[in-house]
Amino acid sequence: MDWSFDALSCYYRSGYDLSLPLVPGKVFPDTAPSPAPDRDYFLTFKGTLYLRGYGLEERSAVSRAHDPANGVVSVIKCSNMHGDDILPENQDYCQRSRKRYDLYDYEKLMNTTFALVPAGRSPGSFRLGEVMSAGAIPVFVVRDWIKPFQEQIDWPSFSFVFSPDDVGPIMMETLRAVEPARLLEMQVDIVGVGLCVGDATFCSFPRDCIIHVHCFLRAYTYAI
Numbered sequence: 549m550d551w552s553f554d555a556l557s558c559y560y561r562s563g564y565d566l567s568l569p570l571v572p573g574k575v576f577p578d579t580a581p582s583p584a585p586d587r588d589y590f591l592t593f594k595g596t597l598y599l600r601g602y603g604l605e606e607r608s609a610v611s612r613a614h615d616p617a618n619g620v621v622s623v624i625k626c627s628n629m630h631g632d633d634i635l636p637e638n639q640d641y642c643q644r645s646r647k648r649y650d651l652y653d654y655e656k657l658m659n660t661t662f663a664l665v666p667a668g669r670s671p672g673s674f675r676l677g678e679v680m681s682a683g684a685i686p687v688f689v690v691r692d693w694i695k696p697f698q699e700q701i702d703w704p705s706f707s708f709v710f711s712p713d714d715v716g717p718i719m720m721e722t723l724r725a726v727e728p729a730r731l732l733e734m735q736v737d738i739v740g741v742g743l744c745v746g747d748a749t750f751c752s753f754p755r756d757c758i759i760h761v762h763c764f765l766r767a768y769t770y771a772i
Contacts (some may be wrong), residue, residue: 572677576658580683584661584731590619591687591723592657593664594649595675597624599638606666606689609712611645613664613719620720621657622664623649658682661731662708662723664689685734687723689715706737 597607607624614622626642663679666689676696679686686707688695695703710719726734 572681573674574678575681576655576678577681579655579658580681582659582683584683584685584735585728587659587661587684589621589657589660591622591662591664591720592620592660592684593622593624593666594652594654594657595624595666595668596627597645598627598668605712606691607668609715610664610666610689613715614648621652623652625649658684660684662687666690666712680738683735683738685731685738687719702737706734 591613593610593613595607597611598604610622611624612622613620623645625646626638658679659682661684663675663682663684663686665673665676665679665686667673668675676686688707688709689712690709691711695701708719708722710722
């Protein structure tokens with residue numbers, strides 16, 4: 549058995565390999581009980597745009613979705629890998645993006661019906677656990693990725709997937725067509741996968757249990 553946080557379909561062996569989620573840096577249980585149709589925002593993202601390497605296409609695409617007048621906030625700050633300076637041709641764009649980025653509080657943006665989960669420096673993202681802890685409906689933007697525990701979890705029941713090419717009218721029309729009753733059902737499905745329990749208080753599954761799984765798999769790998 550092989551395990552990975554960024555499994556791609558071309559390498560994934562069904563029934564043998566295991567795709568794991570990244571451990572979220574923070575969780576938002578206080579936001580989770582808010583009904584999906586009644587939230588402050590419709591769709592949000594706040595994150596880093598890496599100017600080279602994996603994730604550039606996906607995060608560039610979601611940054612263009614920014615439309616605060618219609619409840620869509622998608623803001624980024626630029627970063628080069630390894631602390632390199634921003635190239636001169638990118639400086640104006642990155643300065644404008646950073647000013648917009650600083651206008652929004654990350655935790656407040658979790659009070660959203662949908663939350664964008666674009667690929668970052670790898671297909672997986674720490675953001676997935678964070679948005680699900682807040683009861684937001686994940687909207688993946690990625691070309692190829694085996695989602696965590698994909699063969700055990702019915703991801704299509706409570707999430708959407710779009711390629712970077714479809715970020716725009718296709719994505720927005722799809723999301724806005726979801727009826728309020730269906731939004732609530734999707735939140736219930738999030739509860740059903742064990743990410744939220746009872747009164748929608750975020751349980752220990754993503755952080756504690758995943759850490760234990762990671763440690764077990766590392767020990768298992770070294771043992772063989």
